[in-house]
Amino acid sequence: MNYYGTQVTALIEELKRLPGIGPKSAQRLAFHIISMPQEHVDHLAHTLVEAREKIRYCKYCCTITDSEVCPICSSQKRDHSTIMVVEHTQDLAAYEKTGQYNGVYHVLQGTLVPSLGKGPDQIRFKELMDRIEHADQDRPVKEIILATNSSLDGEATAMYITKVLKPTGIKITRIASGVPIGGELEYIDEVTLSRALDRRIEL
């Protein structure tokens, strides 16, 4: 039975579709939202739509940003000859928080998923190849650091990129095994991330 009326029930159903929100959390959130001042709810709704509408990907590294070129790719203080390849923007943020990395990034926006047939065309891999091929002659790419997760798919992605890029002669490294097996990069503490970067090995 519909105890809460049509609108509140619809809201609970919508919230339940979000990741990590179960039926009880959805109910709790819904009751919180309807108890908020109307203008706060309007603002939340506007922020949702605005974030989705204005989302852009940096034309170089493919990270989520709000300008054509992200602040890191625009910076002259960064070492543009070293590119760290990560799965998601969250992973970039995690490495930035260590303060130990001065190169630039490439955000694949996913990984290969061999078990589901998800291939290189479905991630931002072509954009990485383009960056390497069209790098300015006065600042060529010297090192690619593979920092995909140590999950099955992350490892498969690192192996694939190594295989494709090896013939270019560019140094290819993988972050060290300080990263726990099966762990998600974005949840790892900064010391572990820094150590994994320091101990990276050439492939």
Next chain:
Amino acid sequence: MNYYGTQVTALIEELKRLPGIGPKSAQRLAFHIISMPQEHVDHLAHTLVEAREKIRYCKYCCTITDSEVCPICSSQKRDHSTIMVVEHTQDLAAYEKTGQYNGVYHVLQGTLVPSLGKGPDQIRFKELMDRIEHADQDRPVKEIILATNSSLDGEATAMYITKVLKPTGIKITRIASGVPIGGELEYIDEVTLSRALDRRIEL
């Protein structure tokens, strides 16, 4: 530093203000939302605003609903001489799920909070008094079942209502102590709730 651009950062900040959503959950939700199709995000935003705008309280029992009188108060199949007093609409829903209760409800929309000086004027208590005083002579209120939580504030509220209503001569009962001390009604299993109802004691 703002790694995600203004809009995504603003969205994360908004989501962090919701109950039970920490920084990591907010980030995860935000990235999920910006990866949703635009029309799904628009729909979610619309549902939020609509739920807040259209929220109404039943003119009799004060539960959250979408009509002037809620389905339970409108029903001729319910026993209108027995009123169960609960804190929130979620508690009403929890008792409805047991299928063991055929009376009606009164939803206080909160409790007294003696420690913060929150008194009877700040909950829907006057509405309960009005219902009792203005009940049809051919169907008077015969029993008030107090089903506030067994927390300090819930107990204080039950005691207060007992004290005020005792002189009316209406039978006043409290749900049995099957409800665990300190527990929140909405999270308790249906068997325990049913037992607490069966074993209610007269105060």
